[in-house]
Amino acid sequence: MRITHFKITNYRGLRLAIASNLQEQPLSLVTGKNGTGKSLILEALTAAWSGNINLPDFVGPYGHSLSIEIGIEFDEREYASVDRWRSDRDLPPVHRSSEHILEAVSTNRDSTGTYLQRDEMLETVQNELFSRGHPFAAIDLLSARRQVSLTTSTSVDLDLLDRTASAEQRRMMYDQEIRWKSAMQMPDIGTYLMSLDYRDYVAARDGLETGEEYQRLREIFHVATGKEISLPKYDPETTQSSIRVTLPSGETHALEDLSNGEREMLGMLYYVSQLSAQGGVLLLDEPEKHLHPSLQLAVLRAMMTVASRGQIIVVTHSPSLISASPSENVLIVRPAWESAENQAQRVADIDDESEVLSDLGITRRDLFQANYLLVVEGPDDEKRLRMLCPGEIAGAEVVVAGGRDAVLRTADTLRSLEVGVPWICVIDRDFLPETAAGDISEDGRVFVWDARMLECVLISPALLARVLEPGLSAGDSLENTVRDEVDRLKPRALEQFIEARMGERNLPAELVNVPDSSLDPIQRRLDLERRKIEFRLSEYHDVRAEVITEIESAWAGGWRHYVDGKRVLSALQKKYRVFRDAATLTDALMICARENEDLMPPDVSRLKDTLRKIQASRPSVKFQASESESRDRSIREAVTHGAPEPALNLTVDHSFINH
Known part of the structure; x- marks a missing residue:
C-alpha cells in the first residue's frame, strides 16, 4: 500500500x-x-x-x-x-x-x-x-515529539514485535499527539533487542525463517557508530540476561550507557523494521533529532533498504x-x-534553485548577502581556512558537509541544480590517485589540495624555518630533519595506501549473487563474506605492486601526496619544543603563511586565487516579487471578519469520521 x-x-x-x-x-x-x-x-x-x-x-x-x-x-x-x-x-x-x-x-x-x-x-x-x-492497512505517524527511553530492560515483550498491536496503540494516541502535542515514548531498546533474539530463537528451533532482523540492526549500528552490539548473554548466577556494546578499541560497556542519540536511532529502526515486515505507510517527523549526522545517514540508508515493501x-x-x-x-x-x-x-x-539551498540550512538573507558558497569537510576545515584566507572567505557562506564524500555529494547536487549563486568545494586529496583527483577538480567546482592533507602543504622548509626559528640551533639542518622524518613515515604511508586502495576493490556483480539453496541465511551471509575475502586476497598482490610502484616513483618529489603531514608536524614540535603541541604549530604556520606572501606555499596561493575568482564571478540573486501584502490583507479579513463559506458543490454523506 x-x-x-x-x-x-x-x-x-x-x-x-x-x-x-x-x-x-x-x-x-x-x-x-x-x-x-x-x-x-x-x-x-x-x-x-x-x-x-x-x-x-x-x-x-x-x-x-x-x-x-x-x-x-x-x-x-x-x-x-x-x-x-x-x-x-x-x-x-x-x-x-x-x-x-x-x-x-x-x-x-x-x-x-x-x-x-x-x-x-x-x-x-x-x-x-x-x-x-x-x-x-496502516498509515502510521511517528511525530517529532519523541521521548527517548532511559531504561534498558532485559525482559521479553513480544507485543513490541506485533505490528498490529503497535499500530493499534499508536492509533489511540493520534488525538493526543495532534491536538495536545503530547510526547510519545520510544520503545525500550533492551526489551526490543531481547524480544527480537527470543523470537529468532523460537523460530529457528521450529525450523522457521528468522528474517535476521537482529543481525541487520547490529550491522546498521556498527556501520554508523563503529560499535558492536552483542547477542544477549544469560548469567546463571544472577539469572539475568545482558547485552554488551563493544567499542572500536575493544572495550565494552552496558547497553544502558549508549548515548540518547544512539538509543533514539535504535528506537526509530524499530518502527522502520516493523514497516518492512508487512508494508504500509510510515510518516516520520524529523528523524534527525538528537542524532549525529553519521547516525542520520545510517537511519536514511536503513529506511531506503526496507521501504520497498x-x-x-x-x-x-x-x-x-x-x-x-x-x-x-x-x-x-x-x-x-x-x-x-x-x-x-x-x-x-x-x-x-536558491530555495533548495535555503532548505539545506542557508537562509535567503545568507544567499542574498553571501558572495559565494564554500563547502568544506568539517568544522576544523572551516576554522583553518578562515585563518589562512580571511579576506577571501569574509563574504562567503560556509557549509560544513561532514566529510569528503558528503562534500562530493553536495557538489553533485549543486551541479544538477545549476544554482545561481557561485560555489566552490574544498577537500583533502587523501588517498585519491592522480587521475581521480584531476577528474574531480576538472570543472573548477572542487578544489583538491595538491597534497594528502593541508598539513602536508604547510611542510615548507622556508616557512618552517621562520616559525621554528627560536628553537633552532646553529648548524641545524631543518630541511634534512624534515626529509628524515618524511622517509621514516614512508612504510606507514605504503601500508595506509595499500589498505585504502584494497577497500575500493568491490566484489564483481557476477560474484555477489551466487544462489545456493542448500545454505541457510546465516551460511549465505558468511559465504558472501568468504567470497569477498577471497576476491580481495586474489587482488592483493596486484594492488600492493601498483601502490609500491606509484609511491616509489613519485616519492622524491611527490611525498606530500602520501605522507601523514600531522605526524611530521608532531615530530617537529616534539624535537624543537617551540609550541606546546602540534595543533598550535599548525596554526602558527598558517598565520605566518598568511602574513608573509614570500613564504606562502604555492598551493595556498592557488586556493586564494581560486577563491578570488569565485568572488568576482558572483551574479545577482533574483527572487520573485512577494505578494505577501495582499495575502496578509485577505487572511486578516478571513480571520477577523469571516468570509463567505466556499461551496463544496458535492453531496455530503453522513458517515462521520469521528463516531
Whole structure:
C-alpha cells in the first residue's frame, strides 16, 4: 500500500499542499523552513486516515472549510487479502483500480468531519477488524515529539514485535499527539533487542525463517557508530540476561550507557523494521533529532533498504539527509504567504534553485548577502581556512558537509541544480590517485589540495624555518630533519595506501549473487563474506605492486601526496619544543603563511586565487516579487471578519469520521 498523491486544503496553517506520483519512490523527504507546514502534511494525512480526529477543530484561517484528499494504490497481494476477508463475510470482491481516492472534508460550523469520497476497498482496509489482522492497512505517524527511553530492560515483550498491536496503540494516541502535542515514548531498546533474539530463537528451533532482523540492526549500528552490539548473554548466577556494546578499541560497556542519540536511532529502526515486515505507510517527523549526522545517514540508508515493501514519508531539516537523497525524492514546502499556488514542490521541478539551498540550512538573507558558497569537510576545515584566507572567505557562506564524500555529494547536487549563486568545494586529496583527483577538480567546482592533507602543504622548509626559528640551533639542518622524518613515515604511508586502495576493490556483480539453496541465511551471509575475502586476497598482490610502484616513483618529489603531514608536524614540535603541541604549530604556520606572501606555499596561493575568482564571478540573486501584502490583507479579513463559506458543490454523506 502506498500513497500516490495528496491534496490538503486549509488544514491549520497549511493553505494548499499538493504532491503527486509519490508511489514512484518508496522514500520521500519533505523539507522547508520552520513554520511552513511540513509537519502539518503528516498530521493531515494521519487525521484523514485514522478517522478518530475531530476535523472541525483544525479548519485553518483560509476559509471556513478544509479538505484532505489522499490517493492510495494497492498491489495484487493486498487486493487478494481484502477479497478473502470480504468473502468470509459474504461480501463481493472489490474493484481493482490504479488509484483509490479518500477525501475527508469539514467546515468549522460542523460538529464532525465527513468522508466525501471513499470506495469499498478503502472502507474495508480502514475497518478495524480488517486492519487488526492485516498490518499493511496502516498509515502510521511517528511525530517529532519523541521521548527517548532511559531504561534498558532485559525482559521479553513480544507485543513490541506485533505490528498490529503497535499500530493499534499508536492509533489511540493520534488525538493526543495532534491536538495536545503530547510526547510519545520510544520503545525500550533492551526489551526490543531481547524480544527480537527470543523470537529468532523460537523460530529457528521450529525450523522457521528468522528474517535476521537482529543481525541487520547490529550491522546498521556498527556501520554508523563503529560499535558492536552483542547477542544477549544469560548469567546463571544472577539469572539475568545482558547485552554488551563493544567499542572500536575493544572495550565494552552496558547497553544502558549508549548515548540518547544512539538509543533514539535504535528506537526509530524499530518502527522502520516493523514497516518492512508487512508494508504500509510510515510518516516520520524529523528523524534527525538528537542524532549525529553519521547516525542520520545510517537511519536514511536503513529506511531506503526496507521501504520497498511499503512507503516512508519523512519531514526533515537535516542537510545530511537532503543532500544524500535524489532531488526527485525531495519535496520543499514554502510558506503560505509567499505564493497563492501550491506550497509543496518537488526539488527537481523548482526553478528558483536558491530555495533548495535555503532548505539545506542557508537562509535567503545568507544567499542574498553571501558572495559565494564554500563547502568544506568539517568544522576544523572551516576554522583553518578562515585563518589562512580571511579576506577571501569574509563574504562567503560556509557549509560544513561532514566529510569528503558528503562534500562530493553536495557538489553533485549543486551541479544538477545549476544554482545561481557561485560555489566552490574544498577537500583533502587523501588517498585519491592522480587521475581521480584531476577528474574531480576538472570543472573548477572542487578544489583538491595538491597534497594528502593541508598539513602536508604547510611542510615548507622556508616557512618552517621562520616559525621554528627560536628553537633552532646553529648548524641545524631543518630541511634534512624534515626529509628524515618524511622517509621514516614512508612504510606507514605504503601500508595506509595499500589498505585504502584494497577497500575500493568491490566484489564483481557476477560474484555477489551466487544462489545456493542448500545454505541457510546465516551460511549465505558468511559465504558472501568468504567470497569477498577471497576476491580481495586474489587482488592483493596486484594492488600492493601498483601502490609500491606509484609511491616509489613519485616519492622524491611527490611525498606530500602520501605522507601523514600531522605526524611530521608532531615530530617537529616534539624535537624543537617551540609550541606546546602540534595543533598550535599548525596554526602558527598558517598565520605566518598568511602574513608573509614570500613564504606562502604555492598551493595556498592557488586556493586564494581560486577563491578570488569565485568572488568576482558572483551574479545577482533574483527572487520573485512577494505578494505577501495582499495575502496578509485577505487572511486578516478571513480571520477577523469571516468570509463567505466556499461551496463544496458535492453531496455530503453522513458517515462521520469521528463516531
